[in-house]
Amino acid sequence: MSAAIDYDAFRAEVRAFAETRCPPEIRAVVATYRKLSRKVWYPWQRILFEHGWGAPGWPKRYGGTGWDLKQRHIFDEVMAECDCPPQYHHGLRHIGPVIIEYGSEEQKQRFLPGILSGEDWWCQGYSEPGAGSDLASLRTAARREGDEYVVEGQKTWTSHAHEADWMYTLVRTSKEAKKQQGISLLLIPLNAPGISIRPIRTIDGWHHVNEVFLDNVRVPVANRVGEEGSGWTYGKFLLERERLGGANVAPALRNLERTRELLARELGGEAQRLKRAMLEERLLLAEAELRGAQALGQEAIAAVMEGRPLGLLPSVLKLGTSVTFQHVAEVALDAVGERLAPRFRPTDAAGPNAEAPGIEWVQNYMYSRVRTIYGGSSEVQKNVIAKQLFGS
C-alpha cells in the first residue's frame, strides 16, 4: 500500500502549501519565539481545515486526512522547517483520538467537528497538587447523582485553561478499587458553574498554566468517555499515541539553526571570535545528538509501519531530545545573556523590556526547563528504561 505513495512529491506539496498559505505574521510568531495563543493558532487551523488537512492523524471518516505515519511525520517536519506553528494538540492529538476510539456516537458528533475546525479549544486536566509523576494518586472526585456527576477537587498546571472551552479531566469515581481502576474520564465545559481558574506565573514570565478549582461542578453522565473506572486505560491510550512525539526532531533542528544564526549576528565581531567558536562547538555537539535522535525517530516510524514493537525508543527519544533542546537554549542564553539576562524579569512579561530585541532568547531558555519535567520527567523516563534494561 505505502509503496504507492510518492513521499517526495508529498513533501513538495506540503512545502508549497506551507510557504504559500501560512500567513507571514503567523510564521513570524514562531520564528521569533513569541507566545502561541489561541489567537494565533486558530486562523492557521482554519486554513488547514479548509484545505482538508485539519486532522493529519485522524481517519478520513471523521474528517481526517487518512495519511500514513510517514506522511504525518513529513507533514510535521515540513511545518517546522517552514516556521508554521505545530497544530494545537489537546484536541487533535489528545482527546480527539480517544473520542474516536472510545467515545459514543453522540460524543463523536458533538465534539469532533469543533476540534477539527478549531472552534472548540481543549485543555488537559490530569495533574493535581498531590498527583504529578504519580498521576494515579489523583483525588479530584466525581460523585454520581442521577444523570450527573458532581465533581469536587483541584487540577493544576492546566495549560491553556484560560483560553479553553473544554477540559478533558481524569477524576476518581471509586476509592474501593486499585488506584488506577477507580479513575474515569470526563469532558467538562469550563463555563460550568463551580469552576474557577487562577493563573500560575511561570519562571519565563508568560502565562501558560493555571490552577483549576472544581467546586461541586455538575457534569452530565453523557460526558463520560467510555466506561466508568476505565479512565486510566484511555489516558494510557492517549500517551501511547503520543509516544512518537519525540521522533519529530525538526523543530529542535530548526531552533538550532536559528541559534546558529544568532551566534553569527550577535558575535560577529573580532573581539568575540573565541566566544563564538566556543558556543558554535557546543551547538555542534547538540546537532550531532539531534541527528542521532532523528535517525532513531526514522527507525521508530519504520518500526510502527512494519508492525514491529517500539521498545524503549520513545523513552530514549523523549529523554534525549528534551535535554538537547535545553542545551541549545543554553547556548543562545550564553550568546545574549550579558546583554539581556539582567533586563529579563518575570514581571516584565508585558513590561518595558518585553520588546527588547532578542529578549525572547532569555524567555526561551527559561521555558525550555519544562521539557525535562512534563510529558514524563527525565527521572521517570530513566526508571522506565532501567526497568526494561535490568529485567525488573
Add this chain to the structure above:
Amino acid sequence: MPFTATPIVGGDAFDQACRIGQEADRQLALIDDPAGQLACLRRHWDSLAGLGWLAVAMPEEAGGAGGTLSDLAALTGGAGRGGLPLPIAAACGVIPYLLADQPALLPGMAEGQHRIAFIPADAAVDEAADVPQLTPDGKLTGAVVGIESPPDPTHLLLVLGGAEPVLLLLPAGIPGISARHTLRIDGRPAADWRFTGLAVEPGWILGRGEAVARRAAEARDLGALLTCVEAVSAAGALLEQTIDYLLNRVQFGVPLASHQALRHRVAEMYVEYENLRGLVLQALRAAGAGEGMPWRDIAFAKLRLGEAGRFIAQSSIQCHGGMGMTEALPAIRLARRIMMAEFEFGDRTFHAQRLLDAARRAA
C-alpha cells in the same frame, strides 16, 4: 530478561568475528609477557586470514570476495563485540581500499603474508620537524609514533602530505627504517617508526598528486565509519556486561542494580548508546547508498563516538567500582578499547573542525 544488544549488521560473519574476538581476549588475558601476547595475536591474524577476512572487500577479479560495506561492518562489529585487539577496520577496509588498483599486491595481503601498517599524512609525531617527507634527492626522512599495526608488519603504506601528496609502499624491515614495537593500552600492536634518509625506489611509489590526497581522505572516512561500527558494538556488549555486574554484585545486602543512582546512570549510558547507534547506522546506510563517502554523516558519528563512547566507558568503570580500575574483566577491556577508538581516523576535534568549517562557509 536483561538487555541484549542488537548488532548493526548481524549474521554469520558477525558471530564468527565475535567468537574469535572473545577467544583471543580470553587467551591474551592469561599471558603475561608482551612477546607471548604478540605471538598469540599473530596466530589469530593467520587464522582470520585463513578464514578470508582480509579478502572480504577485495574485488573478485583479484581473488577477493567482492564484499560490500555491509560485509565489512559485520566483521568489524563482531570483532568489536568480542574485543579482538587487531586492526580489522584498517586491514580489511582501509588498506584494501587504498590499494584497490594494485592487483599484484592483493593476493599476498589476502593470505595475510603482506602485513601492512598504514601511516596517514597526519600521523602523530613528537616534533613538528619529524613529519615524514621526501628530500629533493628522493630520500625519506621523519618519525611517526603510535602507529597501529598488524602483528609483525612486513610493509608500510605511507601517505606523504605537502604540495604533492605521495602514496608509498615500503618493505618494513630494511636499513633506513627503524621501529619500536609496543602493545597499546587496548592490547593492539603498534609501533613508532623512524626513517633516516632511506633512498626511495621508484617502484615503491604507487601514486602522486591530488588523487592520492582525495583517496586517502576517503579511506580515512571509511576507517572512521568502521571504527564507529566496531565501537558501537563494543559499547552494546559493555552495557550488557555492566548490567550483569550490577545485578550480581551485592552491597548493603542488596544487588547494586537495586540502587536508583546506578540504574539511572545505566539508563543514561543506554540513551547515549542508542543515539550513537542511530547516527552510525545512518552513516553506514548513506555510505552504502551513494557514490563516495558521506563525510558529513561520518564526521557527526565520529564526533559523537568521542562524546558518547567516552561517557559509556567511564560510566562502566564507575559502576564497577575498584574492579573498574583493573584489567581483570572483559568489560573493562572493552571500555579501554572504546576510549582508544576515539583517536583513530580523526579524533572528535578533527571531525568537529571539519563540520564547523563547513557550517561557517555555509553561513
